[in-house]
Amino acid sequence: MGNKKLELTSDKIAEFHQGRMADAYLYFGAHPFPEETAFSVWVPEAAEVSVLCWHPQNTGEERYRMERHPDDDSIWQCSIPGDRTGSVYVYEIETAAGELLRKSDPYARAGEKRPANRSVVAPVSAHRWTAGALQFKRNHSAQHAEKPMAIYELHIGTWKRKKNGDFLTYRELAELLIPYVKKQGFTHIEVLPLTEHPLDESWGYQTTGYFAPTSRYGTSDDLKYFIGKCAESGLGLFLDWVPGHFCQDLHALALFNGQPLYEDSREGRGINPEWGTLNFDVRRGEVASFLLSSAHYWLEEFKFDGFRMDALMKLLYIPNDDARVHNPEGKAFLQGLTTSLRQHFPSAILIAEDAWHYPKVTAAVEEDGIGFHYKWNFGWMHDTLGYFETPPSARPDVHDKLSFALTYYYEEKYISVFSHDQVVDGQQSLLNRLPGSQEEKFRQLRLLLGFWAVHPGKKLIFMGQEFGHAEEWKFQPELDWFLFDYRVHRETALFTKDLLSLYRNEKALYELDDDREGFLWLDPHNHEQSVIAFIRRGKLPKDECIIICNFSDAHYGAFGVGVPRNAAYRQMFTSNASIYGGTEKEGGTIKKARQAPLDGQDYSVEIDLPAYTISIWKQKRDGSDGHE
Template structure:
């Protein structure tokens, strides 16, 4: 086999953009690309290693000989090494041998731009082409803008593919197998989108994908790249959007990865006060470096372009924004103005969202951000970070804290229930009940609920109903919809057997019905991110543990009256002021028998009384079940 150097996938403009931090499609240039050269089949390799003395490609094709296939440095400035190796075809494994000035303890590196890799714990990259899969999701792609809009119903099912369900022999489902089973389940449960915990290649199973090594390669645990494309395709044909959990905040320190890539801290900061994450034992990207920003932005663009991903959830944004995140005094370095903001990371996030939304106006960018950093979901040109949505971690923390309290003392914690309504339109929020709440000895959601066995289920049903009614898009982690008692364990399948028990089946039926209502009632979703969509009826009845409010859509959309009773007392003839006189029907009751509730429903339509209540001239007298949430809608 021969190496040819008179071939390149880089123009001078590509190199310029790369070095300016403005190249958004580096995956078309770096990495391993199957191609023809003067009638010869082979693979073009390109690598960024500016501080290397030499680079060779070692693989199946040369018995991993470090000396037989050297790449050539493109020029004196770019740090790009490249070359075409004849006869190297798809499926062949390879690594780069990085020769450095000083002894390099880890000279063999996986390709940072590889499209595919060996299955862990093996760590070599694999030659693969992404050009052969035939997509069948044209209809979805043409119409997905309406599904991903701020004015659309967005109810996300968060999934770890390795533990949602297992194959009969206990092995992982493949991407394709999972797609067929999961798409049917999502349709049955009325979810609109699925979010995958990170499937970018990672070495350690116990990291759940959050310790990433391959930013352009789907994990081989579940199959090859074409099979992931088929997963997305099947979801799209079923009308389900796909969101990818993505981790640009830190990366794994395994020897074959990005750490000390060319014998120097190429991707990370050299000073551990900026380059090492003490909480996660991982390396932090150097966002001040233009080439690193190009690398990360290209990764996001790659999944959107090549895999038709509908949205990206950016993990741990808070850790990126602040230089002192998870650090003690003296363990961090202030920025040039003496502050704790990571200016390079802020620039990266703004550039990321500007480039991504500039290329795809029909996708979604989500920030997992847990602080009060301003304008996370505001446009960049208005001074924001440019995300489409922000996770409402405050709502999650306060609400779960409230639900843990015994109803007897909840009146003393009423602010935990109502505080989220004060700031609910400061950002474009999504309400998350995610994987982070059911691991690390935190207990499952059902186990967080106060009370005895039956009260726990009633509280959980009320929580899900409250979540559906509260402004903001919705996210629920797998297993929570069946009230699984055990914490999530990534090593095993969900406890699907609990559905043999009525209370668990009742919660599943409730989640299904709430998703249906959320999708079919515009007043519950159309203004999730706009103050036109909400109006209080009464937030002050703390002694009864009751709040009531109205969710509104356009003028043509009938409002939904929501009343939440978080006490353990049945309240009959409870007065509620309503906006219009007429007849109202209960369209949902979390204590309905169909959800294995305790009954106490408003079985007949209710007519308003012309009496003042809550500042309104008409009122309803309703039956308000203990630990229950009810929705009413006016008859036309």
Template sequence: MEKCHENNIAVILDFVPVHFAIDGFGLNNYDGTPLYNYPNDAVGKSEWGTCNFQHSRGDVCSFLNSSAYYWLKEYHIDGLRLDAVGNLIYWQGNSGRGENREAIRFVQNFNKGLKQRVPHTLLFAEDSSSYQGVTRPVEQGGLGFDYKWDLGWMNDTLDYFMKTPEERPSFYHKLTFSMMYFYNEHFILPFSHDEVVHGKKTIIDKMYGEYEEKFAQVKALYMYMFAHPGKKLNFMGNEIAMFREWDETKEPDWFLLKYPIHDSFLHFMRELNKIYLTHPSLSQYDFSERGFKWVDCHQEQDCIYVFKRMSDKETIVAFFNFHNVDKTYTYKVDHPETLTLLLNSDNELYSGKSHNLDKEIHTKNEIEMTLPAYSAQFYIVK
């Protein structure tokens, strides 16, 4: 762990206080009775065939609290990602069955207690429910997490990129809907392990179209992800555009980097990450309306989206064309602007088509811009 910290790498542990395996050497009927789990299978067995923790018992809650604290204190883990939080909030994860008040109380005490003892700890909720206040402080009636996975964003975004260009106008607002609820919580945008296993295909393989089309779109997709408000989660292998689903018994397919299109994609991802880390407009006001502004979200037929990200020091305007043909777009401004190109997903350095986009654009009221097919561009606004 210290080696990770010496190299500026934080470690987040997956912690599961919802349920536990039924293995005979585990907690199932620990003393011959359902000590940690419920005696009633209707609420005692989860959808995965595992045993649900009985959070109404003080000794069970104490065991979970102590286990988490031990990892944080003794192993210097930097944070915990709690799995299946929706199954803690609602009985069996079903809102129709009502809230599990004892489990909610456990989560609040768990998060509040860890923050008091290890203040720097980061706490993440993997929660697919619409329960409000997941990242609100416990003192204000919330659950006390620092961040919540935005699984709605993930599902809508990947579903959109699976559509054909002809279908996308009808699904255009799958990519605008997230900003209608985004400020309700502190969200993370997750492309996690769950999205690259069990026959779901990898991120690049989910993209519509043939081989080169997939690469063009996945670059534009990642620029959309990094420009969208919220913290980012990208699972290993995605950075080299792996087509093979994740297998924990094998290492990532590093041999792919012998192929120019995969190698250039890795260089693209490095540059995108560098831009994210060095340009505060992409992160400073993630959870404030000060940090985001739609410029145009009504180009349904052309599949064009334009928005700005702002910080105290700079503004970036992001252009996206998710259609399969080049588009001419009229960019209108209230005040004169100078746009300096920061990143173009279609650049030949990244196996693009080397469109000759202007490195600098001056506009007083409006200007016509060429947006290449399946592409994204970031410009710094001055």
């Protein structure tokens, strides 16, 4: 961000009030210059507003009275002598009723480390993006729908910590996290919210600073360093961003001028009882400009590769209405937001959290859609976990849970997720949600992850599940990395690594994710044996993969499955390989197709199908006939 002083013209003020201002952070907040520091804040219906400032080396409070903008009496401004970079400040607001409030700056680009909560005058950025990072940012998302996308979701503060328990800094994180994520085979990282927030246990979702990276892990330039290193390593980076609701702590946005301003004032719509948060009033143009500018800020200044947007149900549906009534105000706001982001940041990928059954979330705004690129597939996730939690003896009764997602899948563009929400609040880790002995749990975890990787849709998994984390995420100091001392967890990590390598290298597993031609059922109805079989296809016939999943505890020694050609087929991957803790030795088994129609195909093969196993086959291409 530059150091040029900008004036709020009447045209910019009109944009602000109309909800069209996407660069409000350049005009509002604190801006240091060599000879002065300028402050600007929107506070309608205030009697008086002042800046209270504390110099870093001086605890004495300085007070500077602000003046109304000559063209708009709801905007207050002042300039104070000297470059106040690093100074702490708040706004003191005298309300129309005579009450004195002290508020942090809505547009502050830095804040004190919790439990302190005042704003900080941020320095002008000294970070310089490398040519390699910028080139990656420009090109990585081209035709992303036809590329593999495996996202590693994490909470920075609890992924790993220093030996003394302190948080890793953004720079230290770059040195540890990036090599690990690359080694495991993920293509992207998604970080839980980094916007400033007062309580660690909110995971960042109760935001107070919509323009301030949390100070827990360092400065803005430290964060840019981390982002740049991700790009130089070929990793995309998504920010979890919260446009619908905010923290109700009174030092920040809540009752900013002594009455509802940023929050919805209508009865029943303002508060979210389940989270204790406040819903934004997106009818207000100034609030829409605030959020629009925040989104632009993170993409422009920090160059994130896109957003996962949280809690969209609070915008797309009328809050706290059990009838799930569509909310036209929230729809219009999100349509304006996605339209603006797509126009100004065409390489950014926009991901919606689950929005229940709201239609056309990933359709274009021009088609009356909401304009996201992808939507989390919570329906698939709930059905899949519900099936896996069912004891094997009862799985035939719920077999349809495995196939139901394909009845609606092509209505949207989806990401198949096992996110942080599935491993908290008493739900247990993925591993310990599974029935049976410890060995059976790990066999089923490999099967679960395998089914996740081969099902249509991009991929996301929460940290720790890639190596079979035993405990649910309890916001403990860090993940249980000591589990790598145990062979079964190392085998699980290796399995995930090899699974993601297979996913990235086999075009059939991603190239036609959103095309019905990319998927063909062979047998979705074998509930008696708890087996499903299907084909994933790429653009070329040679890329197709045949997938068989045995969800039962029975071993089928000569299981027949239909194949499309009279050819030799090689088992290219199995979760039952000995290197992952299974019983099969390395080396792909080869089977010659027989002219015995099965599963709607003219040919078939008989394979060995152990319990709790995913087996993936592909036609041999070396010209040999194969052998039994």
